[in-house]
Amino acid sequence: MTTAQMPKAAPAPEAAAVRKPPRRRREGAAWVFLSPWVLGACVLTLLPMAVSLYLSFTDYDLFNSPNWVGLRNYTQMFTEDPRYWRSVVATLTYVVIAVPLQLALALIVALALKNMKRGKGFYRSAFYAPSLLGASMSIALVWRAIFNDGGTIDNLFGTGGWVFKPGWALLAVALLTVWQFGAPMVIFLAGLQQIPGELYEAAEVDGAGRWRQFLSITVPMLSPVIFFNLVLQTIQAFQVFTPAFAISAGKGGPADSTLFYTLYLYDRGFVASHMGYASAMAWVLLIVIGVVTAVLFRTSRSWVFYASEGDR
Amino acid sequence: MTTTTTSTPAVRMPVAWARAALHAGCLAALLVMLYPLAWLLATSLKPADEVIASLDLLPGRLEWSNYETALEGVNDISVGRLLGNSLLIAGGAVVGNVLSCSLAAYAFARLRFRFRGPLFAFMIATIMLPHHAVLIPQYIIFNQLGMVNTYWPLILPKFLATEAFFVFLIVQFMRGLPRELEEAARIDGCGPFRSFLLVILPLTRPALITTAIFTFIWTWNDFFTQLIYLFSPEKFTLTLALRSFVDASSTSAFGPMFAMSVIALLPIVLFFLAFQRFLVEGMANSGIKG
Numbered sequence: 001m002t003t004a005q006m007p008k009a010a011p012a013p014e015a016a017a018v019r020k021p022p023r024r025r026r027e028g029a030a031w032v033f034l035s036p037w038v039l040g041a042c043v044l045t046l047l048p049m050a051v052s053l054y055l056s057f058t059d060y061d062l063f064n065s066p067n068w069v070g071l072r073n074y075t076q077m078f079t080e081d082p083r084y085w086r087s088v089v090a091t092l093t094y095v096v097i098a099v100p101l102q103l104a105l106a107l108i109v110a111l112a113l114k115n116m117k118r119g120k121g122f123y124r125s126a127f128y129a130p131s132l133l134g135a136s137m138s139i140a141l142v143w144r145a146i147f148n149d150g151g152t153i154d155n156l157f158g159t160g161g162w163v164f165k166p167g168w169a170l171l172a173v174a175l176l177t178v179w180q181f182g183a184p185m186v187i188f189l190a191g192l193q194q195i196p197g198e199l200y201e202a203a204e205v206d207g208a209g210r211w212r213q214f215l216s217i218t219v220p221m222l223s224p225v226i227f228f229n230l231v232l233q234t235i236q237a238f239q240v241f242t243p244a245f246a247i248s249a250g251k252g253g254p255a256d257s258t259l260f261y262t263l264y265l266y267d268r269g270f271v272a273s274h275m276g277y278a279s280a281m282a283w284v285l286l287i288v289i290g291v292v293t294a295v296l297f298r299t300s301r302s303w304v305f306y307a308s309e310g311d312r
Numbered sequence: 313m314t315t316t317t318t319s320t321p322a323v324r325m326p327v328a329w330a331r332a333a334l335h336a337g338c339l340a341a342l343l344v345m346l347y348p349l350a351w352l353l354a355t356s357l358k359p360a361d362e363v364i365a366s367l368d369l370l371p372g373r374l375e376w377s378n379y380e381t382a383l384e385g386v387n388d389i390s391v392g393r394l395l396g397n398s399l400l401i402a403g404g405a406v407v408g409n410v411l412s413c414s415l416a417a418y419a420f421a422r423l424r425f426r427f428r429g430p431l432f433a434f435m436i437a438t439i440m441l442p443h444h445a446v447l448i449p450q451y452i453i454f455n456q457l458g459m460v461n462t463y464w465p466l467i468l469p470k471f472l473a474t475e476a477f478f479v480f481l482i483v484q485f486m487r488g489l490p491r492e493l494e495e496a497a498r499i500d501g502c503g504p505f506r507s508f509l510l511v512i513l514p515l516t517r518p519a520l521i522t523t524a525i526f527t528f529i530w531t532w533n534d535f536f537t538q539l540i541y542l543f544s545p546e547k548f549t550l551t552l553a554l555r556s557f558v559d560a561s562s563t564s565a566f567g568p569m570f571a572m573s574v575i576a577l578l579p580i581v582l583f584f585l586a587f588q589r590f591l592v593e594g595m596a597n598s599g600i601k602g
Binding site: 044049135136152235246282 | 352412431441444533555557566
């Protein structure tokens with residue numbers, strides 16, 4: 001973030017006099033420009049967060065007024081609700097499988113395309129396309145069919161339908177996420193292109209091999225972008241909904257193995273009308289994502305290297 | 313471009329081979345990746361008996377009537393109507409996001425006001441805020457306002473710049489514009505409103521187009537919000553109509569179901585083909601300048 005720059009010293013007294021009233025007016029003008037965002041931030045973000053915190057301590061079904069129950073939603077969630085824990089396990093397993101696989105593939109493809117002379121633009125666009133299509137219901141339905149009994153995977157490997165096997169169903173959802181590696185790949189590629197070529201030339205002169213160059217130049221120079229992708233994809237993975245809904249026909253099965261957190265939250269809040277319970281779940285999710293992000297930021301100090309600190 | 317002329321043929325050969333192998337690898341990966349799309353297109357044209365019996369990807373004969381069945385829609389609501397509903401929501405979201413996000417972005421990028429730093433940090437933080445944390449109270453608010461089962465909950469938030477990602481995107485773009493232009497406009501007597509409208513906005517067009525396309529595609533693909541807020545079939549979107557196939561267990565409806573899926577994907581594919589440069593560049597820049 002840059003701090004607002006002071007205008008250069010006013011060249012003449014009249015000029016300063018002319019400039020002053022607009023500046024005061026600009027403060028007012030700024031709030032006019034900001035007003036939709038301020039309204040949205042207050043009414044659709046801050047107020048709802050406060051309300052959902054309150055509701056998380058109540059029993060509320062949308063029709064009768066909320067009934068204060070203290071910490072009961074939370075204690076029930078953590079100690080009496082096995083489905084809640086299954087949803088936590090499913091979500092964490094999915095995040096831990098899907099995000100590293102997706103980012104690794106994105107990085108490999110970006111490295112392969114980096115020095116390509118012809119066809120780079122084509123491959124970049126073609127690999128990116130699934131990122132736009134993958135979130136749609138259409139593709140989720142295709143996925144369900146391909147991984148179903150008698151689907152492509154069953155025919156190729158004789159594994160039966162993954163959709164009906166606990167563990168495998170989750171992997172099918174994870175593969176749909178991996179399929180959308182194009183978005184982080186495009187970001188990696190842009191980052192790779194910003195690494196100055198002289199660094200590699202110098203390393204070559206010093207006799208560094210490919211692998212050495214990758215470890216000593218590419219990884220540190222790319223680390224801010226790796227970090228950005230890691231945070232973004234992790235946060236997104238925690239919130240995945242459509243594919244799990246489609247693959248499990250909205251139920252999170254088999255045996256709750258694809259009962260993602262958001263799916264269970266939807267089920268509690270909007271199917272079973274336990275809005276208080278769902279609010280408590282939402283707050284736990286918020287805190288968990290906050291903690292995970294904070295941990296990522298904390299560890300980033302030891303492995304993310306910002307070139308601009310030194311030489312800009 | 314060719315390799316340097318000084319290298320001997322013996323050295324050049326492996327380079328050419330490596331390049332060929334790279335292309336072969338990329339093409340193979342591309343084929344695997346495009347398989348689900350090919351499968352979708354093929355299945356949408358398969359007759360019902362071939363869906364299960366035949367393992368071939370390509371249909372034995374083309375069953376165009378799948379598309380005729382699909383066009384009739386779901387629950388007596390035609391695909392034309394569903395498409396119109398989807399377009400209405402996506403269109404409203406695009407107008408809302410472009411307007412509200414560019415206004416807020418201009419203030420953050422160019423104007424000075426109290427608490428600018430903290431407010432900017434807050435705006436960035438809301439990019440990472442999980443939607444579910446605000447979902448239930450938002451639903452309660454819209455329920456109190458009598459707006460559930462209308463399109464307002466899907467469109468109104470976009471007019472209030474709630475998608476901070478786009479504010480950030482436009483801020484980054486505006487910061488790259490030369491300040492001299494506005495200085496000149498100011499000397500010519502333009503206030504902040506006119507210099508926004510006449511100087512900054514036209515120059516910001518690439519970022520606005522990126523915002524518009526991403527908003528369109530994300531809104532088009534959105535399922536969760538629509539699932540919660542819309543329940544009358546005549547208000548359904550294509551996505552919600554497709555959802556009713558999710559529970560269907562028989563494969564006999566496969567042809568029409570995937571014909572409808574193709575129709576639902578078509579706008580995104582067209583947008584992608586028309587604007588891929590903006591999409592890819594927009595995505596690339598989101599990570600670099602941050």
